Amino acid sequence: MKPFRALRIHQDQGVSRASLETLRLEDLSSGNVLIRGRYSSVNYKDALAVTGKGKILRRFPLVGGIDVAGTVEASDDSRFHIGDQVLVTGYGLSQDHDGGYAEYVRVPADWVVPVPESLSLFDVMALGTAGFTAALAIQRMEDNGQCPDQGPIVVTGATGGVGNFAIDLLAGRGYEAVAVTGKREAVKDLEELGARQVLFREELSMGRQPLEKMQWGGAIDNVGGDLLAWLTRTISLWGNIASIGLAGGSELHTTVMPFILRGVSLLGISSANCPMPLRRRIWQRLATDLRPRHLTRIVTATVPLDAVSAVSQQMLAGTHRGRTVVKI
Incomplete structure (x- = not known):
């Protein structure tokens, strides 16, 4: 060769x-x-x-x-x-x-x-690890009972690759997607991907009580740190948080109260070592019911x-x- x-x-x-x-x-x-x-x-x-x-x-x-x-x-x-x-x-x-x-x-x-037959080589790399990770997060949440009727799904770090795909895929599945970002210039783009609402990270009112007002049916978090801790306190009954990133810090300071009093689940998303049967299933979904609308x-x-x-x-x-x- x-x-x-x-x-x-x-x-x-x-x-x-x-x-x-x-x-x-x-x-x-x-x-x-x-x-x-x-x-x-x-x-x-x-x-x-x-x-x-x-x-x-x-x-x-x-x-x-x-x-x-x-x-x-x-x-x-x-x-x-x-x-x-x-x-x-x-x-x-x-x-x-x-x-x-x-x-x-x-x-x-x-x-x-x-x-998958309906995707090209370009398509699967346009999706790549970012699209696969967003789909894996939704899969794990739905496997744990998440559904659109539970309320809006908040996506942090929404302007990143995983965040963009999460907004698109969630909206396509019938969820109300709420984007959290620090980039004000990205509002229009996020809305066009399907975000019903765009919140700015610096304007969030993040209290310090063990439990706060329930605001979200679930969350896909790309940030970690204080933002993830706040999400644990504001997810509604039996909601799921898919934890993906740590741009905001690797430590998590929270209590067990959201988990034992509200049934909140914190799901780790590790796309690199996803088992092959689940991996193939995710790629088939990305070619069918989770196919992005705005690739x-x-x-x-x-x-x-x-x-x-x-x-x-x-x-x-x-x-x-x-x-x-x-x-x-």
């Missing part, structure tokens, strides 16, 4: 750097399915890894990218054949296994998901591999909006 391009991350004296390099197949992590990469995406986790601002990689050097979609180039597993359209998100990609920012990606067959609106850019570093910098600086698809 001819040499190919990849965005590889190195660490020199504690400082990470990412650069386009020419690799050979023997340079890649092991696996029994070889994928010709066509598309990837830029997630917040990718931005942390590429810039070195977060401790994402467990070994160096490593190809970045936690998502990839493409066609099977070679397979030692009977479940996959040359030419099959497949995707991989999460698992060890760009942590301890070479990731999706490469023209060829080699992975274990147990990580590979067939692309082209949420995707704001398609960039080449050599633009990933710049997009990552913008994302961490807070100047980047929407989803960015990477065309390999």
Whole structure:
């Protein structure tokens, strides 16, 4: 096989750097399915890894990218054949296994998901980890009894990739979606995605009582910290909170009272290690009843591999909006 391009991350004296390099197949992590990469995406986790601002990689050097979609180039597993359209998100990609920012990606067959027939390779990377995570949150909430009749679902960090998809998917399912954001310029965009109401984080009246007035049927939280603690105190009877992110802090200061007096459930959403049967079910739902209505609106850019570093910098600086698809 001819040499190919990849965005590889190195660490020199504690400082990470990412650069386009020419690799050979023997340079890649092991696996029994070889994928010709066509598309990837830029997630917040990718931005942390590429810039070195977060401790994402467990070994160096490593190809970045936690998502990839493409066609099977070679397979030692009977479940996959040359030419099959497949995707991989999460698992060890760009942590301890070479990731999706490469023209060829080699992975274990147990990580590979067939692309649903009604979705294209571009579509599944437009969704990527962000869309998958939002759908997983809704799945877990509904598995635990959540329904539109319980009241509005509040989505924090609503302008991020997961937040955008959560608003879109919730509204499509008949929920009243309420967006929480710190970006006033995003109101129109959030309303067009389906938000019935947009609240500004700095204007929330967050008390400190163990229990406060019940306001929400449930929540999808991308922030954590004090905001998540406040949500536990304001969710209605038997409502669910899907906890996804920690941009506002990793600590949670609350009491057991919302859980034992109101039946509130706090559900952890870990998309990277989602079991394969559930993973396949989520992707089928994203192709059917959870298919986003505004995918082209949420995707704001398609960039080449050599633009990933710049997009990552913008994302961490807070100047980047929407989803960015990477065309390999």
